[in-house]
Amino acid sequence: MFKKVDRKAKRQKKHYRIRRNISGTPEYPRLAVYRSAKHMYAQIIDDTVGKTLCAASTLDASLRENYGGNKEAAKAVGKLLAERALEKGIKGVVFDRGGLLYHGRVAALAEGAREGGLEF
Numbered sequence: 001m002f003k004k005v006d007r008k009a010k011r012q013k014k015h016y017r018i019r020r021n022i023s024g025t026p027e028y029p030r031l032a033v034y035r036s037a038k039h040m041y042a043q044i045i046d047d048t049v050g051k052t053l054c055a056a057s058t059l060d061a062s063l064r065e066n067y068g069g070n071k072e073a074a075k076a077v078g079k080l081l082a083e084r085a086l087e088k089g090i091k092g093v094v095f096d097r098g099g100l101l102y103h104g105r106v107a108a109l110a111e112g113a114r115e116g117g118l119e120f
Helices: 007-019 071-087 105-116
Strands: 030-035 040-046 051-057 094-096
Touching: 030 105, 040 071, 040 105, 051 071, 071 105
Parallel strands: 030 094
Antiparallel strands: 030 040, 040 051
């Protein structure tokens, strides 16, 4: 009677729709976010060469012991990613929410990255 909703497929469809308009360049690479049930992952990507310039997640040694999969952890990931990006000379990025709503942990990660010095 009722059709089961495939959340993963729905998110991927949204992500493809977003990616049609967002692309990372050498001047403004793409900050891609992925959220799982337990962890947050973020990476800065130059899509012209298909290369990840820097990445951070809650699985990093410096964050793993102090944080779980919550907003504070996401904010810490954003700050760590911003720190690594600034070391490589990256100041501005375009934000790719990965088909996820800009709310909760995704918004916290973006806020942490802005606090860390990234502009988007």
